[in-house]
Every structure is written in C-alpha cells, then in structure tokens.
Ligand SMILES: Nc1ncnc2c1ncn2[C@@H]1O[C@H](COP(=O)(O)OP(=O)(O)O)[C@@H](O)[C@H]1O
C-alpha cells in the first residue's frame with residue numbers, strides 16, 4: 208500500500224495514514240475494500256447512462272464513476288496531428304495506459320486518495336488539472352475496454368457488458384460527437400468505419416465473455432436494469448453494506464465513547480436547544496440561539512487545547528501571571544450546515560483561518576479548500592449534526608489525507624446520535640468530539656429523532672416550511 212509522502216515524513220519519521228480504507232468490520236480485524244463495478248460495451252452503447260442510473264437507484268454513500276477516457280495515453284505533437292487527420296486509432300487497446308488504470312483502481316479499491324486524469328476529446332489530450340477522489344465505497348468504472356485487461360477485470364465485484372446494436376450506436380455517436388466532442392459528420396463516419404467498428408469486432412465484443420451480466424439495448428432495457436440493480440444491491444449487502452456495518456458497530460454499545468465530550472446539560476444549554484428544536488421558532492430566533500449554542504461548543508472545544516504561561520503588566524503596573532494559547536489552530540466547516548458554525552468560531556477566535564469541505568453522499572467529493580499549512584495546526588472541524596457519522600468520517604479522512612494528525616482534530620457539533628458517535632470514534636479514536644446534546648434514536652431514513660429538522664434550511668432560510 209503506497210502512501211503519498213508528506214513534507215514531514217522524512218524529517219520526523221511521521222508516516223501519515225493517508226486515506227484509510229472506507230470501512231472496518233464490526234470486530235475491527237479486517238478491512239473492507241470498496242465495491243468495484245465494471246461496465247464495458249461499444250462506443251455510445253449506453254455505458255455512462257447505465258452508470259448514472261445505477262448511482263441514482265443505489266442510494267449508498269460515496270459512489271463514484273471513473274471513465275476509461277481518463278486513461279487515454281497522452282499524445283505527443285506528432286500523434287496529435289495524426290489524430291486531427293483521423294489517422295490515430297483511439298479504439299485499439301494500445302491507446303490506453305492500462306498500468307496507470309490498474310494503479311489508480313487498486314488504490315481506490317483500498318480506499319486511498321487518488322488523482323484521476325481528466326481528458327479533453329476536442330484536443331485529444333489530458334487536461335493539466337486532475338480530479339481528486341477520496342475513498343469511495345462504490346466505484347463504477349466504465350469504458351470500451353473495461354473488461355479487457357485481466358488484472359483490471361479480476362479486481363471487479365460485478366462485470367457488466369452493455370450490448371447495443373451497431374446501427375443504434377453509430378446514430379447516437381454521430382449526434383453526441385457533433386454536439387459535444389467537436390466532430391463533423393464526415394469525421395465521425397470516417398473514424399467509425401476505419402477504427403471504431405473493426406476494433407469493436409476484434410477487441411471489444413470478445414470481452415463480453417468476461418461479463419457476469421449482459422444488458423441488451425442498454426438503458427431502455429428496464430427488465431435487465433432492474434435485475435442488475437437487484438443483483439448489485441444484494442452483493443452490496445453481502446460486501447460493503449455501509450448501513451449494516453454501522454449498525455453492527457453500535458450493537459451492544461452503551462453510553463458514549465470516551466472521545467466524546469457532551470456539554471453539561473445545564474438549563475442554559477437545554478433552553479437554547481429547546482428553542483433550536485422548536486418548529487415554531489422563527490428564523491431570527493433560530494439563528495440567535497444557534498449562534499449562542501455554537502459559541503458554547505467552541506468554548507468547550509478550546510478547553511482541549513494547550514496553553515502556556517504568560518505574564519502581563521496590568522494598567523496599574525502590576526504583573527499578572529496567566530496563560531496564552533500554545534496551539535496553532537484553524538477551523539474547517541463541512542458544507543452546508545457546518546458553515547453556520549463559522550460565525551461563532553470567528554467570534555471566539557478572532558482572525559482564525561477557516562477552510563471548507565463539501566462532502567457529497569452520491570457523487571464525487573468536491574475539492575477541499577483548506578489552509579495550506581493545515582498539517583501543522585489543530586483543526587476544529589464543524590458540522591451541526593451527526594446521524595450515521597458518514598459525513599464526519601469522510602471529512603476526517605480528507606483531513607488525514609492532507610497530513611493533519613488524527614489527535615489534532617476536534618470535531619464540534621450541536622446534535623448527534625450514538626450510532627454516529629460510535630462510528631466516528633471507532634474509525635478515529637483519537638479525534639475528540641464536542642457535542643451539545645445526544646438523541647438516542649435514528650429513524651429508518653437515518654434522521655435524528657426528535658432532532659431539529661434541516662438545520663441548514665432553517666439557518667440560511669432556504670426552505671420556508673421550517674423542516
Ligand atoms: N436508451 C437510450 N435512448 C436514447 N439515447 C440514449 C440511450 N442511452 C444512451 N443514449 C444517448 O446516447 C449517447 C451515448 O450514451 P452514453 O451513455 O454516453 O454511451 P457510452 O458511455 O457507452 O459511450 C448519449 O448522448 C446518450 O444520451
């Protein structure tokens with residue numbers, strides 16, 4: 208397992224755990240790989256469309272689609288000129304960098320962070336920017352040669368071939384390549400007859416034998432797609448069932464993990480939380496009470512930091528022996544609701560640097576905006592609530608990938624369910640969690656009960672039904 212190196216690594220022997228595998232089994236002994244689905248088929252057969260449908264229907268966190276296009280070899284000037292004259296065969300296996308593909312998929316399968324190249328069909332070259340992907344729990348890999356290379360397809364948990372007639376594919380390709388890949392009718396037809404069709408017959412169609420499931424006609428074949436979805440769901444349940452893993456983690460656990468610091472339930476705390484939870488609280492009051500509550504959580508989190516002695520001279524010329532904060536700190540909010548906590552953090556820690564993380568549950572995680580020196584700081588990570596703990600775990604993984612030490616992370620939130628707290632502390636026992644209140648129940652939809660509804664909507668006024 209190779210890790211990206213950190214600037215600290217050589218100097219102080221610290222080896223960063225860069226990207227931990229997505230999930231741990233309930234006894235903590237073995238680590239689960241991500242679930243890899245491969246989708247092959249001819250050009251314009253509907254691979255991307257089927258991938259998107261799977262994502263929509265699956266409803267599990269952190270599914271990513273990786274396209275084979277990202278692994279086209281980077282062409283030199285001479286090859287690019289040939290490509291422009293339609294004299295380069297993009298449908299031959301040699302056009303792809305299978306070693307790079309294997310390396311990236313293996314890392315993703317282990318839950319590691321990867322940089323995926325991005326491809327531009329109009330210039331036939333890779334963009335200078337790459338896309339960062341953080342440990343997904345399900346990876347869909349689609350491309351004409353997805354089931355071609357043994358090392359690659361043997362890694363897959365499900366192998367699919369989308370089998371669509373040649374004439375349908377050509378018609379779709381004409382439309383698509385003219386609309387979005389900068390091609391003319393003539394160039395599409397020339398390329399199709401010269402390279403696309405022969406390569407499909409010689410190299411791509413034969414990979415059908417490596418498939419577990421064949422989907423004739425692609426997306427329009429509802430029967431096949433439904434069967435496929437059922438099969439994937441079943442396999443997922445056996446393999447990376449995120450929800451049941453979490454449930455198992457929580458089984459038989461009483462009380463809160465040691466890493467959790469629950470605010471003392473004084474009337475002051477309870478009354479603020481009562482206002483926040485009340486569906487009849489208007490937006491002004493909601494913001495006011497939330498900001499106050501967040502400040503109390505921040506103040507509690509600051510008690511976990513290091514202070515050193517400092518003496519000052521008072522205005523009447525006397526010496527006072529006190530303390531000043533020793534730790535360098537920064538904040539990181541998990542969008543969207545965590546951003547609401549930034550106001551309070553700034554009120555308590557003047558001029559603090561604050562980064563942002565967008566954790567999405569159904570697609571790629573956005574590029575984080577983090578302070579450049581974050582690895583040398585203690586990080587106050589903010590989100591208003593923890594239900595399953597999934598977003599917090601993902602956010603912590605991103606911080607570790609940026610070489611923040613686990614023990615330097617303090618997670619702050621207003622409301623949490625024990626399941627989520629146990630999950631976070633199980634995955635990252637050194638992360639301290641400061642929380643105002645804990646609700647015991649998570650319902651079937653993984654909402655906290657009684658909860659406080661959609662905090663971000665209520666705080667930012669983005670939904671007027673106050674839910
Ligand atoms: N069942 C379908 N009916 C009509 N158009 C489709 C269908 N499936 C895909 N397409 C269209 O055909 C084109 C190619 O589909 P896509 O899923 O991108 O194929 P691939 O990824 O295999 O190249 C796209 O423009 C898509 O919108």
Ligand SMILES: Nc1ccn([C@@H]2O[C@H](COP(=O)(O)O)[C@@H](O)[C@H]2O)c(=O)n1
Nearest residue numbers: 249250251279297298328331350351403
């Ligand atoms: N510079 C390039 C690279 C690839 N192609 C064509 O793309 C097809 C694969 O993409 P799909 O989305 O259709 O699977 C492949 O058939 C290549 O001919 C290209 O035209 N230019």
